[in-house]
Structures are given as C-alpha cells and as structure tokens.
Amino acid sequence: MEASSSLWSTFSSGILLSFLAVVWTMVWQNLQGLQLQQFFGRHARRHARRLAAMVDPYLTVTVAEYDGGRMRRSDAYKETQAYLQRATRAAGGGVRHLKAEPAKDPDRLDLSMGDNEEVSDEFRGATVWWLAYSSPPREDNAPFYWGRAARAEQRFYRLFFLERDRDLVLGEYLPHVRREGRAVMVQNRQRKLFTNLSGDSWDSDGVWSHVVFEHPKTFATLAMDPARKKDVMDDLDAFRNGKDYYARVGKAWKRGYLLYGPPGTGKSTMIAAMANYLDYDVYDIELTSVRTNTDLRKLFIETTSKSIIVIEDIDCSLDLTGKRKKKKKKAAGGGDDQNKDGGKKEGQEAPGEAEKEDKGSSKVTLSGVLNFIDGLWSACGGERIIIFTTNHVEKLDPALIRRGRMDKHIEMSYCGFEAFKFLAKIYLDVDSHPLFDAVAALLREVEMTPADVAENLTPTSPGDDADSCLAALVEALEKAKEKAAAKARGKGKKAADEDDDNDDEDDDEE
Numbered sequence: 191m192e193a194s195s196s197l198w199s200t201f202s203s204g205i206l207l208s209f210l211a212v213v214w215t216m217v218w219q220n221l222q223g224l225q226l227q228q229f230f231g232r233h234a235r236r237h238a239r240r241l242a243a244m245v246d247p248y249l250t251v252t253v254a255e256y257d258g259g260r261m262r263r264s265d266a267y268k269e270t271q272a273y274l275q276r277a278t279r280a281a282g283g284g285v286r287h288l289k290a291e292p293a294k295d296p297d298r299l300d301l302s303m304g305d306n307e308e309v310s311d312e313f314r315g316a317t318v319w320w321l322a323y324s325s326p327p328r329e330d331n332a333p334f335y336w337g338r339a340a341r342a343e344q345r346f347y348r349l350f351f352l353e354r355d356r357d358l359v360l361g362e363y364l365p366h367v368r369r370e371g372r373a374v375m376v377q378n379r380q381r382k383l384f385t386n387l388s389g390d391s392w393d394s395d396g397v398w399s400h401v402v403f404e405h406p407k408t409f410a411t412l413a414m415d416p417a418r419k420k421d422v423m424d425d426l427d428a429f430r431n432g433k434d435y436y437a438r439v440g441k442a443w444k445r446g447y448l449l450y451g452p453p454g455t456g457k458s459t460m461i462a463a464m465a466n467y468l469d470y471d472v473y474d475i476e477l478t479s480v481r482t483n484t485d486l487r488k489l490f491i492e493t494t495s496k497s498i499i500v501i502e503d504i505d506c507s508l509d510l511t512g513k514r515k516k517k518k519k520k521a522a523g524g525g526d527d528q529n530k531d532g533g534k535k536e537g538q539e540a541p542g543e544a545e546k547e548d549k550g551s552s553k554v555t556l557s558g559v560l561n562f563i564d565g566l567w568s569a570c571g572g573e574r575i576i577i578f579t580t581n582h583v584e585k586l587d588p589a590l591i592r593r594g595r596m597d598k599h600i601e602m603s604y605c606g607f608e609a610f611k612f613l614a615k616i617y618l619d620v621d622s623h624p625l626f627d628a629v630a631a632l633l634r635e636v637e638m639t640p641a642d643v644a645e646n647l648t649p650t651s652p653g654d655d656a657d658s659c660l661a662a663l664v665e666a667l668e669k670a671k672e673k674a675a676a677k678a679r680g681k682g683k684k685a686a687d688e689d690d691d692n693d694d695e696d697d698d699e700e
Contacts, residue, residue: 251349269371277311313363316355321348384473405462412463413609413640443572450583451602454639457579471497477507483558495573504578505585563595604637617647618656625660632667
C-alpha cells in the first residue's frame with residue numbers, strides 16, 4: 191500500500207512539473223513579445239550613462255572627412271578644417287606638431303594641427319577642445335568601385351565640450367564654426383587647374399591633381415568681335431546670377447558650351463578668359479585616362495561648385511559614335527586578315543596583344559558621356575559649366591551637342607578685321623595705320639587664325655615697331671593668298687584631268 195502511494199505521489203509530481211513547464215514556456219514567449227529584455231537593457235544602459243556622466247562630464251561630436259556614402263569630401267569637414275587653421279594660430283604653444291601648406295600669399299603658410307593634436311577654443315564663455323586624428327586605410331582589399339575613401343586614410347575632427355554647454359555648442363557654436371570656416375575658405379581661396387590621374391592612383395588627395403590656375407587671358411585681351419564677346423559675357427552673367435531661375439524652372443544649375451572651329455582660333459584661351467571672368471576653378475578631363483562610365487561619374491561627383499569642367503578635342507578623345515566596336519569586330523574576323531597558311535599578316539596584332547590593349551583602354555561610352563552631362567548625377571552640386579571643344583563639329587554625335595546638353599554653341603572662326611584691330615591695339619598700341627586697308631582687303635580673301643595674326647604682330651627684335659610688324663603681316667597674308675590660289679589651281683587641274691580620263695574611257699567603250 192505504501193509502495194502504491196509513493197508511486198502515485200511521484201506520478202502527480204511529474205504531472206505538476208510538466209504543467210509548470212508548459213505554463214512557463216507560454217509566459218516566457220509572451221514576455222519576449224513584450225520585449226522586456228530590451229526594456230530592462232535600456233534602463234541598465236541609461237543608469238550606466240548617468241554613472242559615466244558623473245565620472246566624465248564631456249560630450250563629443252565627430253566630424254568625418256567623408257559623408258556616409260563616402261563618395262565626396264564633407265563640406266562640414268572642410269569648413270571645420272578652415273576654421274581650425276585660425277584657432278591653431280591663436281593657440282600659440284598649445285599645438286606642438288603642425289602641418290604647413292602654401293597660402294595665397296606666397297610668403298606665408300597655412301598652418302593646421304597634425305594628427306593626435308588638440309587645440310582649445312572659447313565661445314561665449316564656454317571652452318571646447320578639438321582633436322585631430324585619423325584611422326588607417328582598410329586592410330580587406332576593398333573593391334575598386336567602393337571609391338578612394340574606402341582605401342585611403344580616414345581623417346576626423348572630434349569636438350569635446352561639457353554637458354552643461356550642450357545647447358550652446360550644438361545650437362550656436364557649430365553653426366558659427368561652419369560660417370567662419372566658409373569665410374576663411376573664401377579669403378584663402380586659390381583658383382586651381384585640375385586634371386584627372388590615370389591608372390590606379392587613389393591617394394588621399396583623390397582622383398584629381400591640381401596646380402594653381404594663373405592663366406593671364408581675360409576678355410579684355412581676347413581677340414574676338416566685340417559684339418560676340420559681349421554676348422558671351424552677358425550669357426555668363428545670366429548663368430552666374432541664375433540660381434533662383436534654375437530652381438524655379440526645375441533645372442540643374444549648370445550650363446553647357448560648345449566651342450568649335452579650326453585649330454588656333456582661340457578655344458583654349460576662351461576657356462581661360464571665362465574662368466578668370468567668373469573666378470571659377472577649371473577641371474580638365476582627359477577622357478582617355480578614364481576607364482569606365484562609373485569612373486567618369488566619380489570624377490564629376492568630386493568636382494566642386496563654381497567650376498568649369500572641360501573636355502578638349504572631344505572628337506579625338508574617344509570614339510563616341512559606336513564605330514570603334516565595328517572596327518574591332520572587322521579586324522578580329524578571319525578570311526583576308528590571315529594568310530592561307532594561318533600566319534599573321536604584317537602589321538596585324540596577335541590576339542593576346544589585342545586583348546591586352548583592349549583591357550587597358552578606356553571603356554567610356556557615348557551613353558556614359560551623355561549621363562555625365564545631363565543625367566541624374568549631373569544635378570549633384572551646382573553652379574558648374576561644362577565645355578566641349580572640337581575642331582570638327584560635324585563629326586560629333588548630334589545627341590551629344592543638342593540644346594539642353596551643349597546649351598550655347600560658339601564658333602571660333604578665322605580672324606576678321608574687327609579682331610585684327612583689337613590685336614593691333616593690344617600688341618602694337620595703334621588704333622589706325624596706312625596698312626590697315628591692305629590688311630582688311632586681304633583678310634576678306636585669306637583665312638588666317640587669330641594665333642597666326644598675333645604671331646606676326648609680335649615684335650621679335652629691338653628694331654621692330656608697328657610699321658615693320660604690320661608689313662610682316664601683309665606679307666604673310668599675301669603668301670597665304672598665293673598658296674591658296676595655287677592649291678585651288680591644283681585642284682582644278684586634277685578635276686579637269688579626271689574629266690578627261692572619264693571621257694577617254696567613254697570613247698574606248700564606244
């Protein structure tokens with residue numbers, strides 16, 4: 191009897207334990223649904239932060255060199271860097287390791303603090319501290335398409351301040367830093383001429399390398415018809431002051447210019463005059479150094495506002511008409527390209543060499559260039575001018591130069607009489623001369639570029655004056671006229687000979 195009673199007691203205990211386990215499982219699942227773990231965790235972390243604040247009353251704000259996407263440098267970082275240049279100079283002996291860069295004044299240097307240096311600043315009775323530091327580049331072989339920021343040293347500024355100054359620092363001091371930083375950047379700004387690096391050069395300074403832009407050409411010294419020159423200047427003024435207009439009509443704040451004409455007609459000097467007139471930087475893109483459409487997009491993203499983006503001789507830079515692939519396919523085909531014995535013809539590249547050359551060549555397409563001009567990415571930033579130059583406008587794809595992409599077409603033609611008088615005034619300081627009539631008559635008959643006219647008007651010896659230089663120009667124009675006439679006679683004679691040959695062939699057939 192006792193044994194059966196004990197067995198029943200054990201059985202009842204097992205049922206009770208099973209019931210309790212089932213109930214606990216149901217209760218625990220409901221507790222997880224209520225996220226009580228996160229609730230208690232938040233409370234624990236909150237108390238931990240309060241305890242830490244009692245020990246360390248400082249708050250921090252970190253300004254990274256790159257935005258979250260890491261595709262371009264942060265404006266906030268550049269403004270902070272400019273602001274801290276002034277604070278570093280005022281810090282006196284507080285900073286032991288400084289970085290020096292050339293300043294706008296050739297006798298001065300712009301100083302900034304080196305890594306792991308700290309500088310203090312005061313604002314309305316509150317003291318804050320700035321720390322400069324950097325982190326090493328990634329060591330996991332970041333892919334090329336991640337951009338240079340993933341493979342370069344990352345730089346930061348960290349701001350420390352007391353918690354009691356939180357509202358003052360976040361609400362007033364940081365906007366003050368950005369405003370003052372922009373003012374310093376404007377004061378120290380040097381206009382630059384950029385070019386894109388080729389190959390795999392992805393250093394900490396990015397895909398652009400630069401020199402100070404010091405081209406002396408201005409519209410005041412540009413040989414061009416005064417009326418056409420004024421038209422260009424008015425167009426540039428309308429663009430520079432058109433921020434509200436572009437926003438109202440819903441267009442990206444950019445404008446395209448196509449400069450076309452024979453070599454020596456002043457396309458490059460026109461770009462320099464435009465840059466000096468607007469006070470813009472110049473980005474000169476070498477398309478043959480751009481490997482893919484994605485790289486072209488990255489180049490555009492890393493340009494700044496108030497800049498002119500230039501692609502010179504675009505008809506020679508790349509084949510953007512689709513003929514390149516057809517030529518390669520034709521060259522790669524069999525038949526006539528090989529001898530009967532399977533040997534390689536003279537001058538024909540081996541397949542391996544062709545593949546190697548194709549691998550290293552640019553893969554930029556017409557579609558990529560069109561998206562570069564007016565695609566979605568072209569709206570990143572603002573106040574940019576895009577200029578194409580070409581000697582043969584008829585070779586360009588119409589889609590590339592239509593209005594809306596190249597908004598204004600400017601023909602840089604041969605020298606006319608008005609441009610000549612301007613050059614005579616600039617080079618010889620004469621407004622009139624007996625030889626002007628002869629020059630005017632010859633310029634109506636002869637095509638001579640402003641560069642050639644300017645070269646003839648340039649004094650080359652101590653005895654040269656207006657008389658000798660103008661006489662040299664007249665002589666050069668007369669020679670050019672005779673050469674053109676001889677060339678025309680030669681063409682006429684060749685055409686006549688071809689007609690005679692055709693007549694003889696007709697007679698033989700009869």
